[in-house]
Amino acid sequence: MNKQNITKLKLFLMGLESRFSENCNIFKGIYVNYIAGLKEFKGSGVYEEGKIKYNFNGKTELMEINKLFSTISEEAEIYDSLTVLYRERGNDIVITADNKNVKMTTTEVKEEEVTQPINKSFNSYANHIGETSTLLNRDYYIKVGKADSLLKEIGIMTKEGKIKNDRIRKYNQIDHYVELLEGVLDQLPKNQTINILDCGCGKSYLTFVLNYYLTEIKKRKCFFIGLDRSEQVIEASRKMASNLGYRNMEFKALDIKEYTPDKKIHVVISLHACDTATDMALALGIRVDSDVIIAVPCCHRELLNQYSYEPFKGILKHGIFKARMADVLTDGMRSMMLEAKGYEVSTVEYISPLETPKNLMIRAIKTSEERPELMEDYIDLMAKLNVYPALYSFLNQW
Structure with a gap:
C-alpha cells in the first residue's frame, strides 16, 4: 500500500x-x-x-x-x-x-440468525418464540436476535434460539423492568461512567439485562457492582459475566453494611430483598448520595407487630387487613423518608398483581437537598403509629 x-x-x-x-x-x-x-x-x-x-x-x-x-x-x-x-x-x-x-x-451488530426468520409483525414474532397467548403486543426492548447470547445465558432462550414456553412470562417481566427504568436512567449524567450498585444481587439476571441494554442499545458507559452475602451466588454471577464477556461488572460476597464504595455510585438497586434488607439498601443509597434509587420490596414483616392506630381499631382486629395495612405503611414510610432526603419518588406496579401481591417498584431520583419539614412529618407519623422503622434506624447507625 x-x-x-x-x-x-x-x-x-x-x-x-x-x-x-x-x-x-x-x-x-x-x-x-x-x-x-x-x-x-x-x-x-x-x-x-x-x-x-x-x-x-x-x-x-x-x-x-x-x-x-x-x-x-x-x-x-x-x-x-x-x-x-x-x-x-x-x-x-x-x-x-x-x-x-x-x-x-x-x-x-445485526441480529443473529435464528431458527426461523423473524418478521416485524406480531404474529410472526409470536410464532418464532412458540406461544402467542402470553406475549405482549409491543416492540420489545430486549429483542430476540440481538440479545440471544444474553437470553440463553440467563435461561430464557433455548440453545436453538427460541424463547422457552415456561419462560415467556419471565421474558415479559424483564422487558417491562427495562421499560420502567429507561426514562429514569436517561436523566443520569452523560459523558461519564454510570456506576450501578445492586444490593443483594442474587443471580443478577435483571442486572445482566440492564447491563446489556445500557451498553449495547443505549451506548452508555457503565459499570456494575453486585453485592450478596452468598459466595455461591456471587461465583455464579461471576461465571455468567465471564461467559458473556461483560467485563464492566464485579461481584463481592459481603453484607451491605460492610460495603464502602471506592467510586461515585449513581444508581442503587434492590430487587426482592427480604424485609429489612430493602431498608439496608435504601439507607446505603441515601448515605452515598446516589442519584437514583430503585427498590422492588419483598416480604414486609417488620411493622406488622409494631404499629397500632386507635381510630382503625375496628378494622385492624382482622389479621388480613392489619397485614395489608402494614405493607402499605412500610413502603409508604420508605417513600416519605426518601422524599425527606431530597428525592422525587414514584411508585408503580412492577408486574401484574395476578403474578404476586408484592409487585411495587419504588423509583427515587435525587432532585434537592434534605427537606427538614418532611422529616418532621415522618417522625410525627412514627409517634402516631408507635413504630420505629428499620430505615430510620439504619440511617442513624451509619
Whole structure:
C-alpha cells in the first residue's frame, strides 16, 4: 500500500485506540485480513488484562493497543490491501484500505440468525418464540436476535434460539423492568461512567439485562457492582459475566453494611430483598448520595407487630387487613423518608398483581437537598403509629 493511504490508515487506527482506551470493557475482538495478490493472511486478537492477545502468521503476542495498531500499520505496507474488523458489544467497526482509498464504517451488530426468520409483525414474532397467548403486543426492548447470547445465558432462550414456553412470562417481566427504568436512567449524567450498585444481587439476571441494554442499545458507559452475602451466588454471577464477556461488572460476597464504595455510585438497586434488607439498601443509597434509587420490596414483616392506630381499631382486629395495612405503611414510610432526603419518588406496579401481591417498584431520583419539614412529618407519623422503622434506624447507625 502507498504511504499516503498508510497515513490515513494510521489516523483511523488512532481513533480506535482512543475508543479502546476510553472503554476497553466493551471490546470483543479484532480481526485483520491482509491481501497480497490472490493470497490472504489473517490475524486476530482478543482482550486479556487490558492488552490484546494477537495471533498472526502462527505467532501469538500480548500487546498494548498502541503497539498492536503500529504493527498492523507496518504490516500493511507490504500488502495490497487490508480489512480490519474491530468488534465491540453492540457495534462492528470496519476499516478497509488499499492503494485507492481508506474507509471506515460503523454498524450496529445485526441480529443473529435464528431458527426461523423473524418478521416485524406480531404474529410472526409470536410464532418464532412458540406461544402467542402470553406475549405482549409491543416492540420489545430486549429483542430476540440481538440479545440471544444474553437470553440463553440467563435461561430464557433455548440453545436453538427460541424463547422457552415456561419462560415467556419471565421474558415479559424483564422487558417491562427495562421499560420502567429507561426514562429514569436517561436523566443520569452523560459523558461519564454510570456506576450501578445492586444490593443483594442474587443471580443478577435483571442486572445482566440492564447491563446489556445500557451498553449495547443505549451506548452508555457503565459499570456494575453486585453485592450478596452468598459466595455461591456471587461465583455464579461471576461465571455468567465471564461467559458473556461483560467485563464492566464485579461481584463481592459481603453484607451491605460492610460495603464502602471506592467510586461515585449513581444508581442503587434492590430487587426482592427480604424485609429489612430493602431498608439496608435504601439507607446505603441515601448515605452515598446516589442519584437514583430503585427498590422492588419483598416480604414486609417488620411493622406488622409494631404499629397500632386507635381510630382503625375496628378494622385492624382482622389479621388480613392489619397485614395489608402494614405493607402499605412500610413502603409508604420508605417513600416519605426518601422524599425527606431530597428525592422525587414514584411508585408503580412492577408486574401484574395476578403474578404476586408484592409487585411495587419504588423509583427515587435525587432532585434537592434534605427537606427538614418532611422529616418532621415522618417522625410525627412514627409517634402516631408507635413504630420505629428499620430505615430510620439504619440511617442513624451509619
